[in-house]
Ligand code: 6CS
């Protein structure tokens with residue numbers, strides 16, 4: 001009898017992307033990983049869910065006050081702090097990263113490259129360190145948020161990325177359509193979409209001030225994106241994303257079938273959305289600000305590996321892989 005050697009096992013890569021052939025593929029992984037309470041009823045089917053009045057007004061107010069220190073005139077002159085991202089065509093602040101960490105941890109980030117930081121910048125950061133408590137950090141890891149996250153992901157969780165997106169009045173330019181997981185897989189090495197974002201509304205979110213738009217149910221597909229970035233793509237992509245944006249035909253195809261929904265709500269409401277849900281936001285032409293605290297949680301068993309489709313990993317303040325701690329688990 002002739003012997004036929006077994007075919008070599010090619011590992012199946014369901015989340016292949018940044019490739020030649022953009023296409024709509026099926027997500028083989030679950031969308032909720034354990035039993036969830038009825039409060040989170042729409043999460044499995046739609047990939048998102050807004051819970052009302054989760055955060056008390058005093059805590060929202062404390063976050064707004066703290067944030068004002070970042071957006072002061074004085075601070076905006078300090079453009080070399082890597083945690084701050086401005087809009088592409090102006091010095092208007094767009095995002096502040098790593099806000100779930102205490103101020104002293106943030107100082108440590110910039111001190112990795114002390115030569116690049118001017119004296120004003122260091123003095124300003126040192127000022128923060130005297131008062132290490134940050135209401136944003138407390139809120140990001142609070143049980144108000146994490147108990148829902150732990151339920152959906154059915155695992156210990158940690159913060160993969162956090163930021164405040166400001167969508168400044170008149171000036172905010174929004175975000176083009178994308179799945180977060182596509183970037184986190186390609187550029188950060190996140191194996192599976194066992195992750196999600198909690199968006200804490202620090203202001204009212206309405207259609208006119210840049211509320212997040214989603215295609216409900218799109219988290220069940222995986223849209224492979226064409227084109228491979230050169231390195232340090234993140235410096236540009238956080239202002240205006242080019243690589244990792246699905247083809248317009250594929251977005252249309254899903255939106256025609258499943259529609260587009262604005263995730264609106266009041267300050268203190270919290271939106272939870274799957275890491276693979278297609279979302280975007282228009283700019284903010286209204287006179288009202290739309291500040292949101294985004295906290296992306298990943299499952300402890302799904303921690304980052306080497307990037308799947310990028311030469312180098314992104315910096316710690318954009319994708320945490322070293323300074324991570326499990327969030328407390330409530331019984
Ligand atoms: O880069 C990130 O991690 C996030 N930012 C953008 C512009 N797209 C993907 C993801 O949401």
Ligand code: FE
Nearest residue numbers: 178179180279
């Ligand atoms: Fe996103």
